[in-house]
Amino acid sequence: MWVHVETMAVSLSEDTSTGQTIDNDRLKRDILELAEIGRNEEDRGLYRMAFTEADMEAKQWLLDRMKLSGIKGRLDGAANVIGRIGPSDPNLPSILIGSHTDTVPRAGMLDGALGVLCGLEVLRILKTREEELTVPVELISFTDEEGRFGGMLGSEAFCGLISPETLYQKDLDGIELRSEMEARGLNAFDALNARRTPGSVRAYYELHIEQGPVLDEAGESVGIVEAITGLFKWLVRFRGEANHAGTTPMHMRHDAFMGLADFAHEIPRILEENGSERSRATIGKAQILPGAPNTVPGEVEFSLDVRDTDPAILDELADAFRKALSAIARRRDLMLELEMQSKIEPVACDPDLVANLEKKAGELDLLWRRMPSGAAHDAQIVSHLAPVAMLFVPSRDGQSHSPSEWTDWEDIFAGARLLLESVRSIACEKSTP
Ligand SMILES: [Zn+2]
Structure with a gap:
């Protein structure tokens, strides 16, 4: 495993590229605000399991947040939240940034949510100079990544990997997916229309907490994922x-x-x-x-x-x-x-996207390493449709799926910055090959 140790200390707030950078305070506010949705005051855990009231509230919150910044958002048939900026030609393949805002029971505030909120921040920054984008950039919050109904409904529907049978799957209490979606005013069969055409996504980026102890123990800010287990x-x-x-x-x-x-x-x-x-x-x-x-x-x-x-x-x-x-x-x-x-099946991250992340991590003087992902993620599913890349930020003491899940703010900002610069470098390319 490679470890890159940079000797030069450079402040993260120093802008080494053209254009605006991550608004740390705004990102922090979003993280803390979303963490209030579905919180249980007694055990301090989050309960935003797919299609619960809290889960739907989080989706609406994200739509509202996008609207505030002039980003057009919508729910697709699988209740994935999607926002899009950049060139309006719907046939242009996009760069997609995503993760999920649903949680396991008694969850922490970062698993999934962090990737969506960093993606939101990246879209807001890029939106301020939208005319420079040559490639559309999309944000997606996938439905039911945590598998209340057995699979990863949102990303599977997005990639055309579900069938009508999927809609009859039950959760551990015997509640059927179809009836739960209907209870939320959604038509379950619309999930079959959430499928995107191959070629409509040029690259998928997912930022996520590591959910393991490696980065925290090494004192590194970012992991660049080369393969997902x-x-x-x-x-x-x-x-x-x-x-x-x-x-x-x-x-x-x-x-x-x-x-x-x-x-x-x-x-x-x-x-x-x-x-x-x-x-x-x-x-x-x-x-x-x-x-x-x-x-x-x-x-x-x-x-x-x-x-x-x-x-x-x-x-x-x-x-x-x-x-x-x-x-x-x-x-x-x-x-x-x-x-x-x-x-x-295991998934290898796209070598070109990985190389680009490494280059940008070097330019930003981050402490980083290449590493595998031991946990499954939406990126694994999206790899059926598009090249994927993932970046990790440290999980303090390796904690995850619990209210003690935490990442230092500086590492969150570093990860968001790396996501921004990598996406920006592709989204603003002068000529698309
Ligand atoms: Zn997750």
Whole structure:
């Protein structure tokens, strides 16, 4: 991994390019104001899960904010908030900046929201010299990135990756997406019309908190993402035989839990032999059945979440895990069932956009590094439609999905500045190739 350490200290407020720069105070005000929508006063967490009242309020807030700066905004069929500036020709491919304003329950104020608000600030700055834009610039806040209804509805709809079946998906409480959208006055089937044509987006930028400890520990302001991790999630079941814990001799048991225990022990070896230093494997949920202290477990069901940024390694890991599970089932005389629950392909960020970000980070004298993204993001979905780039700002102590999520203001401003300068350099190009 590369670490760039700049020796020259240059104030961030110094403008090294033409044109206006990020209004730090305005950005700060926006962040704090949006953080009041959906806040629970007792636990200080945010509750803006997709299509809740607070989520819809945040969308309206963003539309109002854009209107204040003369930016035309609208909701598309999937309730994505979209604003657009620059040349009015609708056929010109745009630069798209986005993220999401929905949250998990009891969330912090930066996951998703920061990328949208930095994008809003970039559009406001570029709007002041709109006549210089040769490429339209769009802002998007995607619906349901956090997957209340299982997927990433907004970005998937935007890329034409949903079907009518998607609209019948249910959340954990059994509420159907279609009826929840209708309750908000939206026609769910309009989501199928949110699809954008390939070629209509020239580049997608997403700024996001890292959600991990790397930048914070290194004291760096910005991470330039080179690849976003892919993953597969399995539901694994070992079936043995439930029996009396006292009367069944040890050598005559078909103990399903022992299968899980054997497997858990093999994970480090499999990662070492078949994975990379970026590989991760997690058993996050397990259930022993029938679940009585005096009964030999007849069945065990557990999740397996495996991640890497290289598709070939991910395939190799899937093979190795499958083989290990079958071998354990044979050895312990258990039945094995494997259910693939989801699979997301890893995505490489666009090399030209990455190079441009690196160049601009150098010009701004930022402390930065190249890094992978271990979490999934809308950028992964948008890569089906357009080249993507992501930049990270540090998460203090690596905290995320909790009210303690935080990034120092100076790092937020640095990230926003880098986003602005990178987008500006493409949006103001004199001749588009
Ligand atoms: Zn996010």
